[in-house]
Amino acid sequence: MTQKYRLDKEGYINREKSISFKFNGKKYFGYQGDTLASALLANGIHLVGRSFKYHRPRGFIGAKEDEPNAKVQLYKGAKTEPNAVATEIELVEGLVAKSQNCWPSVSFDFGAINNFLSRFFPAGFYYKTFMWPKSFWYRIYEPIIRKTAGLGVAPLKPDPDRYEHKFEHCDVLVVGSGPSGLGSALAAAKNGARVILAEDKSKFGGSLLTDQVTIGNKTGKEWADETVEQLKSLPNVVIKNRSQVFGYYDHNMMVMFERTKDHIESPNKYIPRQKLWYIRAKEVLVSTGSIERPLIFGNNDRPGILLASAAKEYIKKYGVLVGKKPVIFTNNDSAYDTAIEFKKNGISPLVVDIRKNSEGAAVKEARGLGINIKFSHAVANTKGYLKVNSAIVGKLNNDKSGYESLENIPCDCICVSGNWTPTVHLASQSGNKLKFDEIISAFIPNQSRQNETTIGSANGSFTLKKSLEDGFNKGFEVSNKLTKKNIKSDPPTSNEKSYDNYEKFWCMPLPENKQYKRCVDFQNDVYVSDIELAIREGFRSIEHVKRYTTLGMATDQGKTSNLNGLQLVSNIENKIVPEVGHTTFRPPYTPVTIGTIVGREVGKHYRPTRKSPMHSWHEKNNAVFVDAGLWLRPRYYKQGNETLQQAAKREGANVRKNVGICDVTSLGKIDIKGPDSAEFLNRIYTNAWMKLPVGKARYGVMLREDGMVFDDGTTTRISENHFHMTTTTAQAVNVLAHLEYYLQVVWPELDVNVLSTTEQWAGAAVAGPKSRELLKKLFPEMDVSSEGFPFMGFKEENLSGIPARVFRISFSGELAYEINVESNHGVFMWEKIMSLGKNMGIQPYGTEALSTLRIEMGHVAGSEIDGRTIPSDLSLEGMLSKKKDFVGKRSLNREAFLNPDREKVVGVIPVDKKTMIPEGSHLVKDKNAALPNPKLGHISASCWSVEYNNPFSLAILKEGKKRIGEKLYALSPLKNKSIEVEVVSSHYVDPKGERVRS
């Protein structure tokens, strides 16, 4: 139960509330307010994982989102989450975590053999070694690499948690709640702006939580708490902790995730796990702070070697010592604050400082406390396998190329500091071209491309005074652009230690004749030698060096490694860093779990489901549904143990023999009104429309401007200036947009209005030789004779008191009618038809039978109108008016479209009259020809012909019509089928179309 490295005081933890958790199968205790990282460190655990490539033992480097090593797998089963960052996980009762990338255990890892073979795994190793033979890649190399490399394990079961999306607008979004963030949020809010302040940690305050500073007459922490309370009390402020703004997109669209559940011990089950916020901010203030830069030295990646700021943060925020015999290694003053914190808690650190001297306030304070300092010294190497146990410290020679002497200093942790790197990720994502600041040796934002302003240490202002001024001033400026209220708040006075200059030196020399590994990118396992190799091999662009070595390409996006890598390249090439340039920062700033990005759009909520008004009837009658675009349509109505094919045969045969009813509600319907409606249709469709009489329907084909068939359907003239257009289910939305385009953009002079009425009408097709008899029963007053109601006729009738539109149109090729009533009467209509048709043997039929009927009739549909066919390919040349122009007509004269060899629609039957031909099969002359076997065409649609009781397919075939009677082969390598087929007419049944006119 004892936490050996926990202090009795310090930290924002609740020592009254002990929390148990499991790490690598062992039970530990921490306190409420801990992160997984601080709780492990309190228990003396540094070893948390293995490095990516060489499986070197690794421990914590940081205390926040910059952590490159401590990636763990959380929980088990469906809830498991890979690559979670231990420094970002708040401790809750029952938390289960384990190390990744190690087998069988983190302390004995089989893959560590890679470390001893490392001279065989340099940069570019994968590129060089696994190039050939090519066939080895999939079978041998990749599976092996996947097993030994890689990070966590993705869950195999659906995510049991719920995630939500939220959309928000604001005047000013402030990212980060350090001194500049809090200051700017307050100044902007007081100036009347609608402000959102987002902090990714559980506590607000940023550096104020750990720094020994005063603001006004308060400590930094007190000022932060008070400011947060003040902001919370303002009605125009939304203030969010546990909320990471991870992406900066166009037009100030900011994306943030909020952790809403995982930190709660027994959460209400209705709470989503995370929320994804889309925030459209008029102005964005980036106050994301800065990240400490590591120093590079021999074996600098052992567990126990971490950032000095992290060591301080573990003391100040969690009351945890990262070690009891610390060495502090620095090139600047800020690490002295860490030394002072150790000292105050009874631990005597040794400071190793590269510089010759320093007169900064912290250094003086450290001296006053009796802290041992070695100036002009560096850590050259370290020892200790699973945890550092000593530092090899040497006095640097004058040009820092080597050491005058080396000594072994026992220690249990090394806290390093290479000064600070502004967190410019969001600014860079916004399109800001960064500039290199020589004073801080780091990139800072330059000219903003969007309404983005970077402030505080993210902008390279490393003093509290400057950060507060920056915050208050910019908070006022950007808010005043919007509110123009001129209410200015002054920054408070503050007090902090002054810092002396840092030394621009990061990469320590190796002791003579030693080849120690010096790590640059901890997460991707990139060493100084890899970067040297890349340059030796001729890589010059930093983007190439990055890809060759994988520097900065891990999930931590090189937060601690980018600048050190750039500095190395610049040193080797003798260029200054800005000439080397930097690589591109991309969202997300920290990893985001996929569930958050997906939100509620999973399972049946993945997209909307459209159902016809008769849907419940279909359900009650054993319909098996199929997706047709967004619609759910009955595919067949299952009887007993029928298969799909048996049911389609039965339903189709009943249409051919008796009468069937099919739900056609999903067909697109567009109401067209206005004096120029006929003229408009005449331009849109390929055939003539001016003389269509009122009360008649006509089949129409429309093209795209490039001549390809776009859609087909029937359009009916309801009255002189009123038409009812139908489209295919699939193209309904696109046809409407197409019509609107021509009416609004191309021919605004036409007086026509179009409106989708798809959902206003319930539609039923009644098809089969007995359909006329049924129609007579439905509408006793109606003249249903072929003369009184001919093919393509239209009448408005009365269905037992309900207005109905009756069309004599047919998709099945049988004598058929379509009846439309207002949607809310759909079930009434359907049941009426079913009951009156009962003694005629009526049966409902689904889309499978519908397809069968249309295929054997040779009616083209979506599988033939696939965007690559022109009218003559589909035997629709008869639909092309020669007397008028129409959309797409001019393209039909293109040379390729006049080529007689074009692929055209034909019918195909298997020679054995038994084997169904898989859709998508290729038609070839010789089934044994050498690959690639010349393709003559493909099977577009297949069915089991009801009429002939054998398989029949439609195909798009080169020189199609000329090949009728020819024998070919249909090859389907996917289904492993090779079928001998005969080419026949596409109009397999009733080629003269007598039935529809009967």
Place this chain on the structure above:
Amino acid sequence: MLEIKCPYCGSRSQNEFSYGGDSNAKRPELGKEVSDKDWDNFIYLRKNPRGKHSELWHHVAGCRQWFKVLRDTSTHEIFKTAKLTDEL
């Protein structure tokens, strides 16, 4: 995601709109002779400038109106939007 100001509805997110190409591309007049070259240019050879581009957008998930947008294709900055009948 862009924010586009529909001249009829006001500013909305890009996912309410669909893109319609160069607003200056004029469809050759119906029923008039047009050379192969002019027709090909209209159908296939659209300008793809880096920088300012005047284009059509359709407010499909809104008022269903087509309108004009002056946008920088490299920065996505939108300078102005206008009804079809108005000048950009």
